Amino acid sequence: MVKLASMLKNEKMKARLRELRYSLYVFKRNKLTYLSSIFILFLVIIALLGPYIAPHPEDAYGAVHPEKAFQPPSLEHPFGTDDAGRDIFSRVIIGARISLWIGVVVIILTLLIGVPLGLIAGYVGGIIDEVIMRITDMFLSLPPLLLALVFAAAMGLRGQSFTNVLIAIAIAWWPWYTRLVRGQVVSIKERPFVEAARAAGVGPSKIMFRHILPNCLTPILVQASLDFGSVVLTAAGLSFLGLGAQPPTPEWGLMLSIGRYYFLNYWWLATFPGLAIFVTVLAFNLMSDGLREALCPKLRRF
Amino acid sequence: MKLSDFIIRRALLSIIVLLGVCVITFFIARIIPANPAAMWVGAHPTQEQIERAKKELGLDKPLYIQFLIYMNKLLHGDLGVSIRTHRPVLSDILSFAPASLELVGTSIIIAVVIGIPLGVISATRKDSWVDHLSRLFSIGGVSIFTPWLGMMGQLLFFKWLGLLPVGDRISIDVSIQYPIQRITGFYLIDSLITGNFVAFQDVLVHLMLPAFVIAAYPIGLVTRMTRSTMADILEEDYIRTAKAYGIPSRAIAYRYALKNSLGPTITVLALSFAYSLVETFLIEMVFNWPGLGRYAAFSIISLDYPAIMGVAIFIALVYIVLNLIVDILQAVIDPRIRLT
Numbered sequence: 213m214v215k216l217a218s219m220l221k222n223e224k225m226k227a228r229l230r231e232l233r234y235s236l237y238v239f240k241r242n243k244l245t246y247l248s249s250i251f252i253l254f255l256v257i258i259a260l261l262g263p264y265i266a267p268h269p270e271d272a273y274g275a276v277h278p279e280k281a282f283q284p285p286s287l288e289h290p291f292g293t294d295d296a297g298r299d300i301f302s303r304v305i306i307g308a309r310i311s312l313w314i315g316v317v318v319i320i321l322t323l324l325i326g327v328p329l330g331l332i333a334g335y336v337g338g339i340i341d342e343v344i345m346r347i348t349d350m351f352l353s354l355p356p357l358l359l360a361l362v363f364a365a366a367m368g369l370r371g372q373s374f375t376n377v378l379i380a381i382a383i384a385w386w387p388w389y390t391r392l393v394r395g396q397v398v399s400i401k402e403r404p405f406v407e408a409a410r411a412a413g414v415g416p417s418k419i420m421f422r423h424i425l426p427n428c429l430t431p432i433l434v435q436a437s438l439d440f441g442s443v444v445l446t447a448a449g450l451s452f453l454g455l456g457a458q459p460p461t462p463e464w465g466l467m468l469s470i471g472r473y474y475f476l477n478y479w480w481l482a483t484f485p486g487l488a489i490f491v492t493v494l495a496f497n498l499m500s501d502g503l504r505e506a507l508c509p510k511l512r513r514f
Numbered sequence: 515m516k517l518s519d520f521i522i523r524r525a526l527l528s529i530i531v532l533l534g535v536c537v538i539t540f541f542i543a544r545i546i547p548a549n550p551a552a553m554w555v556g557a558h559p560t561q562e563q564i565e566r567a568k569k570e571l572g573l574d575k576p577l578y579i580q581f582l583i584y585m586n587k588l589l590h591g592d593l594g595v596s597i598r599t600h601r602p603v604l605s606d607i608l609s610f611a612p613a614s615l616e617l618v619g620t621s622i623i624i625a626v627v628i629g630i631p632l633g634v635i636s637a638t639r640k641d642s643w644v645d646h647l648s649r650l651f652s653i654g655g656v657s658i659f660t661p662w663l664g665m666m667g668q669l670l671f672f673k674w675l676g677l678l679p680v681g682d683r684i685s686i687d688v689s690i691q692y693p694i695q696r697i698t699g700f701y702l703i704d705s706l707i708t709g710n711f712v713a714f715q716d717v718l719v720h721l722m723l724p725a726f727v728i729a730a731y732p733i734g735l736v737t738r739m740t741r742s743t744m745a746d747i748l749e750e751d752y753i754r755t756a757k758a759y760g761i762p763s764r765a766i767a768y769r770y771a772l773k774n775s776l777g778p779t780i781t782v783l784a785l786s787f788a789y790s791l792v793e794t795f796l797i798e799m800v801f802n803w804p805g806l807g808r809y810a811a812f813s814i815i816s817l818d819y820p821a822i823m824g825v826a827i828f829i830a831l832v833y834i835v836l837n838l839i840v841d842i843l844q845a846v847i848d849p850r851i852r853l854t
Binding site for chain 2: 244346347349350351353354355357358361362363365366441445448449452453454455465468471472475476479482483485486487489490493494497498501
C-alpha cells in the first residue's frame with residue numbers, strides 16, 4: 213500500500229517534470245522571448261549594482277555642475293549631460309533600480325489586495341461575492357491610468373511623496389486580479405479534492421489559501437508579468453505630470469518631463485531616458501508574452 | 515430575450531456603474547484630503563473660518579446626506595467650481611472637450627485603417643515574416659512611453675525634416691487670416707462646412723503627429739485582437755465550405771471572415787477611445803494642444819481637485835456610453851449575444 217502510494221507520487225512528479233520541461237521548451241523556442249529574458253536579467257543586475265557601476269553616481273543624488281551643462285554625448289559622458297551638467301548615463305543606470313522597484317512593489321501590493329478579495333468572493337459566494345464584484349466593476353469602469361492619476365492627485369493634497377504613487381497605482385490595479393482569481397476559484401472549488409478537504413473538516417481559510425490558491429498561481433503570475441510593463445509606464449506617466457518622484461530623483465519619466473523643455477536643442481536630454489523606458493517595458497512584454505504562451509495559452513490578452 | 519428587454523437591462527446596468535463612479539469620486543474628494551474645509555479657506559485659516567467653511571460645504575452633515583447633496587448637484591450638471599480657473603468645471607470641460615475628441619477620434623480612425631488590415635494579413639499568413647513583424651510592431655506600440663514617442667516625432671519631423679509643425683491646433687497666421695467659425699468646436703468639421711480649405715489643410719497638418727502618437731497603443735491592440743479572432747474564425751466549417759466552392763481566399767478573408775470577427779475588435783476600439791482620452795493628459799502637454807488633457811494636466815499640477823474629478827466623471831461617462839452603444843449595436847447585429 214505504502215509502495216503504491218510512493219509509486220503514484222513518483223509518477224505524478226514525473227508528469228509534472230515533463231510538463232515543466234515542455235513549458236521550458238516552448239519558452240525557449242521563441243528567440244525573442246529568450247533574448248528578452250536574458251536582457252531582463254541584465255537589467256536586474258544593473259538595478260542591483262547601479263550606484264557601484266555608474267561612472268558618476270553622485271549625479272543621481274543632487275550633485276550639480278553648471279559649467280558642464282548640455283554637453284553632447286562623448287566618451288566621458290556617453291549619453292551627454294543635462295541642464296545641470298549631470299551625467300545622463302549615470303542617471304539612466306541608477307534610474308533602472310527605481311523603475312524596477314516601482315514595478316515590483318506595485319505588483320506585490322496589487323496582489324495583496326486583489327488576490328484575497330478574489331478568493332473570498334469566489335469561495336464564499338452569495339452576498340459577499342456580489343458586493344465585492346460590484347465594487348470591482350466600478351473600478352474597472354475607469355481606465356487604470358486615470359484612476360491612478362486621480363488617487364495620486366488626491367493624496368498629493370496631503371503632501372507629495374513617492375509612496376503615494378505606489379499606493380495610487382495599486383489601488384487602480386487590484387480589481388483585475390480580483391476578477392481573474394474569482395473566475396479561477398469558481399471553477400476550482402467544485403473539484404473533488406476541494407470537496408474532500410471540506411469533508412475532512414478543513415477550515416475555509418485553509419482551503420482557500422492552501423488548497424485553492426496554489427492551483428490558480430499560474431494565471432496570476434502570468435498576468436502579473438504582463439502587467440509589469442504597464443505599471444512601469446503608468447508610474448512614468450505620473451512622474452511626467454509632476455506627481456510622485458521629485459527632482460533630483462533620476463526617475464526616467466521625471467527626466468523626460470524636465471528634458472521636454474530642452475530636447476529640441478539638445479536631443480540627448482529626452483532620447484535616452486525614454487529609450488530606457490521603451491527597452492525595459494518591451495523586454496517585459498515580450499518575455500511575458502512568451503511566458504503566457506508556454507504556461508497558459510488560454511489567457512489571451514492580445 | 516427581446517431586443518428591447520436587452521437594451522433596457524443593459525442601460526440600467528450602465529446607470530449603476532455610473533453611480534458607482536460617482537461614489538468613488540465622492541469618496542476621493544471628501545475623504546482623502548486631510549481637511550477639505552481648511553483647503554477651501556486657503557493658507558493660515560482661523561478656527562472660525564474653518565467652522566464657517568464646514569457649514570458652507572455641508573461638511574457638518576452626515577456622510578450620506580453629503581453624498582445626496584453631491585449627487586443632486588451632479589444631476590443638475592453642477593461639477594463645482596475650478597480652483598484654478600474660477601469657472602464652473604462643466605463649462606471648462608465643454609469648451610476644451612472638442613479639441614481632445616477630435617484628436618482621439620482621428621487616432622482611432624488611424625488605428626482602424628492600419629490595425630484591421632494588419633490583423634487580417636497576420637491571421638491569413640500565420641507565422642510568416644509579416645505576422646512576426648506585426649507582432650513586434652504591436653508589442654512595441656504598447657511598450658512605448660507615448661510622450662517620448664511624441665518628442666522623438668517632433669525631433670524628426672519638425673526639427674530635422676521640417677515637415678510638420680511642433681504643436682498647437684492651428685498656425686497663428688492662418689487663424690488670423692482664415693479664422694475658423696466655431697460651430698461644433700471640431701476644427702476639421704467647422705472649416706469643411708464653411709468651405710475654409712486653407713484652415714482645413716493647416717488643421718490636418720497639425721493633427722498628424724499627435725494623432726499618430728496616440729494611435730500607437732490602439733493600433734497594437736486592434737491588430738492583435740483582429741488577428742486572434744480572425745485566426746479562430748478561419749478554422750470554422752463555413753470557411754472551409756467557401757474554400758471548397760473555389761472562392762478566392764482574399765474574398766473569403768475580407769468578405770466572410772472579417773465581418774464575423776469584428777465584434778471583439780469594436781469592443782477593443784471603445785476601450786481604446788477611453789484610454790486614449792487619458793493618454794491626452796500626457797500628449798497634449800507635449801504638443802501644447804488646447805484640449806481636455808492639457809486642462810486636466812494643469813489641474814493635476816495645481817491640485818485643482820474639483821476639475822480633476824470633473825474630468826474623471828466626464829471620461830467615465832464617455833466610456834460607459836460608448837460601451838452601451840457598442841453592446842447594443844452588437845446585439846442588433848448578432849442575436850446570439852442577447853442570450854447571455
